[in-house]
Amino acid sequence: MDAEEILRFADNLVFDKTGKRLDDLQRAVVRGAWQRKTYPQIAKESYSTPRNIRNVASKLWQLFSQVLEENITKSNFCSAMERYQISKISNSGHFNLVQKGNINVCTETLHHPKTSKNSPPTQTSNEDDTQQKPRLDLRDAPDISSFYDRKSELATLQQWIVQDRTRLVAILGLSGIGKTNLALNLLPQIQHQFEYVIWRSLGTSPTLFNTLKSLLKFLSNLPEIELPASTDELLSLLIDKLRSHRCLIILDDVQTILSSGQIAGHYKPGYENYGTLFNLIGKLPHNSCLILNSWEAPLDILTFTADRSEVRFLQLNGLSEVAASAILKDSSLLDEEKWPTLINFYGSNPLYLKLTAQTIKNLFGGKVAQYLSYEPAFLSDELMPILQQHYQRLSQIEKQAIAQISNEIEPVSFTELIAKCQASPAESFTAIQSLERRGTIEKLCCEAETFFTMPPVLKEYVKIVAG
Numbered sequence: 001m002d003a004e005e006i007l008r009f010a011d012n013l014v015f016d017k018t019g020k021r022l023d024d025l026q027r028a029v030v031r032g033a034w035q036r037k038t039y040p041q042i043a044k045e046s047y048s049t050p051r052n053i054r055n056v057a058s059k060l061w062q063l064f065s066q067v068l069e070e071n072i073t074k075s076n077f078c079s080a081m082e083r084y085q086i087s088k089i090s091n092s093g094h095f096n097l098v099q100k101g102n103i104n105v106c107t108e109t110l111h112h113p114k115t116s117k118n119s120p121p122t123q124t125s126n127e128d129d130t131q132q133k134p135r136l137d138l139r140d141a142p143d144i145s146s147f148y149d150r151k152s153e154l155a156t157l158q159q160w161i162v163q164d165r166t167r168l169v170a171i172l173g174l175s176g177i178g179k180t181n182l183a184l185n186l187l188p189q190i191q192h193q194f195e196y197v198i199w200r201s202l203g204t205s206p207t208l209f210n211t212l213k214s215l216l217k218f219l220s221n222l223p224e225i226e227l228p229a230s231t232d233e234l235l236s237l238l239i240d241k242l243r244s245h246r247c248l249i250i251l252d253d254v255q256t257i258l259s260s261g262q263i264a265g266h267y268k269p270g271y272e273n274y275g276t277l278f279n280l281i282g283k284l285p286h287n288s289c290l291i292l293n294s295w296e297a298p299l300d301i302l303t304f305t306a307d308r309s310e311v312r313f314l315q316l317n318g319l320s321e322v323a324a325s326a327i328l329k330d331s332s333l334l335d336e337e338k339w340p341t342l343i344n345f346y347g348s349n350p351l352y353l354k355l356t357a358q359t360i361k362n363l364f365g366g367k368v369a370q371y372l373s374y375e376p377a378f379l380s381d382e383l384m385p386i387l388q389q390h391y392q393r394l395s396q397i398e399k400q401a402i403a404q405i406s407n408e409i410e411p412v413s414f415t416e417l418i419a420k421c422q423a424s425p426a427e428s429f430t431a432i433q434s435l436e437r438r439g440t441i442e443k444l445c446c447e448a449e450t451f452f453t454m455p456p457v458l459k460e461y462v463k464i465v466a467g
Ligand SMILES: Nc1ncnc2c1ncn2[C@@H]1O[C@H](COP(=O)(O)OP(=O)(O)OP(=O)(O)O)[C@@H](O)[C@H]1O
Pocket: 145, 146, 147, 148, 149, 150, 173, 174, 175, 176, 177, 178, 179, 180, 181, 182, 253, 293, 294, 295, 319, 323, 327, 350, 351, 354
């Protein structure tokens, strides 16, 4: 366990007790004590005086004594923390919660999320009534598969959710880019910060009413029959739960409740009330976090401005070349010198690469050079329906705009694109912005102009369908 982990743990203990975060000097004291530094050393490093640091530390130890219900001093601080076995959680899969006073102390790593998916979410252990089984409901979460790269994305999400207490985080990007995989791999890093963790997929387009019921059955541990009968009441009960408990909710496949044929982010008819849920979670103060995985952001949450920390967006791009190469290596492809071309063609999208690697193995015995020698590129039957789903979601003007981009080898300038769209400038601006929000086009900002381009695989697909 390192100093940063102990800091996060200590910060949460103090927050649970006082509702306040550790300030800079308190953090310096915790970090210094964990590193077995003297007060004068801590003072020197934090530009304070030993006397001041002693005062800060003395109040802090009193606070920890109350929280942990034992006498804490600088000399026993480390061993007290170690007794809670938190070192195990830091790399954790699942954890147990031990009630100490009114706080939950995480005590034990159990196993990978997958292994306890089907275990009942909330029950009391028979070994000790103060111990509870993990309050996790991951039955909707898919299996974890291989995971490369994404260190900086994981660090960013961890910072937003744990340190900044962001209430709503949207992970956005094209199909197969790795949103679900990223969220799955984030869980072990952050789940010990929460009392409840629940994963739901909106893949079957459930109504808000059904989604709220499903969340509340777990969060309130009530049978369905005892839950309120109206969506509004369920919504306010959920907000109450998010206030009184620190919950992490992951909603996957959110694009399924968003409509096709319009600019990005509009709801399908009958699903508009999800906007109220997202808005309330972003606007109201509470202790919880909602992660949305989607091809595009619902329009409501786009109204939260970038300078506010309550709602944040992570647009996920392709993997690094090294990580993408690791995927090709796993598939035992040949002609390594051609891999960068293949990776670039598929925009480093892990799913597109995996599907294509299968095709290359089946049809070309793994020879990437032979696959690439065909023009135009052969897009497999597995990939075509996925690309089609993206294309079908676009508005008419968006389709016109990408047809223009796909006809050009070089990136197209903003002015040129507006001129070529058969629509008013305002409609064209909206369409271009929407395409960018969907992750379909990439923006290149130069000094004089903005240019747009697309991953070659999308260009190739548009050429096929738009003739
Ligand atoms: N970082 C990664 N390293 C290796 N493989 C990855 C990585 N990210 C994703 N993959 C693989 O790519 C495939 C697609 O990933 P994932 O399901 O997470 O994409 P997604 O963005 O959630 O797609 P969709 O929007 O269709 O749900 C999976 O097989 C997954 O294992």
